[in-house]
Amino acid sequence: MLLAGPLLVAGLVAGCSAPAPVVSGSNPISLPSPSSPVTPVPAPASPGAGIPSASASLSPSTVSLKQTMESALKTLAAATPKPAQEALRSQLVSAGIPASTLEVSASKTPTGLDADAIEAAAKLDKDCVMGEIRDGQVSVSVLPVLASGKCFVGDSR
Numbered sequence: 001m002l003l004a005g006p007l008l009v010a011g012l013v014a015g016c017s018a019p020a021p022v023v024s025g026s027n028p029i030s031l032p033s034p035s036s037p038v039t040p041v042p043a044p045a046s047p048g049a050g051i052p053s054a055s056a057s058l059s060p061s062t063v064s065l066k067q068t069m070e071s072a073l074k075t076l077a078a079a080t081p082k083p084a085q086e087a088l089r090s091q092l093v094s095a096g097i098p099a100s101t102l103e104v105s106a107s108k109t110p111t112g113l114d115a116d117a118i119e120a121a122a123k124l125d126k127d128c129v130m131g132e133i134r135d136g137q138v139s140v141s142v143l144p145v146l147a148s149g150k151c152f153v154g155d156s157r
Contacts, residue, residue: 058127058142059124059125059127061124061125062124062125062127062129062142065097065122065124065129066129066140066142068095068096068097069092069095069097069120069122069129069131069140070131070138070140071095072091072092072094072095072097073088073091073092073120073131073132073133073138073140074138075091076088076091076133077133077136077137077138078136081133081135081136082107082114082115082118082133082135082136083107083118083133084107084108085104085105085106085107085108085118088104088107088118088120088133089102089104089120092104092120092122097122098122101122101123101124102120102121102122103120103121103122103123103150103151103152104118104119104120104121105117105118105119105120105152106118116134117132117133117134117135118132118133119131119132119152120132121151121152122151123145123150123151125145126144126145127142127143127144127145128142128143128144128145128146128151129141129142130142130143130151
């Protein structure tokens with residue numbers, strides 16, 4: 001038992017100074033040595049620098065639809081933080097969004113529980129104005145229409 005202590009310490013010391021692992025394969029990875037200088041990557045001048053603004057490329061009709069949807073959803077969320085599917089649809093139609101352009105997600109799960117969030121989408125040309133109410137908070141964005149010609153993947157009403 002007396003030899004186990006010194007051997008263990010010697011093994012730990014030797015393990016700390018072991019050479020870097022060798023990587024085999026067609027594309028070996030070159031790891032910097034501990035003495036190699038690390039060159040920092042500069043951060044962008046400002047967040048989003050060089051990225052075009054999504055609103056800059058939206059048509060005036062899409063911008064108007066986005067504002068209408070945001071206003072309608074905020075009004076509904078203020079009164080009901082977790083609205084039902086038909087209440088959401090009715091609010092958007094009352095705000096002037098044609099029912100034929102709307103897709104609304106389910107407000108209840110198949111087991112009858114409230115969904116965490118409810119989404120609505122209104123299609124306008126090649127844009128989908130997507131709105132969501134989650135815990136009384138509203139978010140609205142614009143995404144491209146899917147190849148299917150719809151805004152949602154899967155089932156919606």
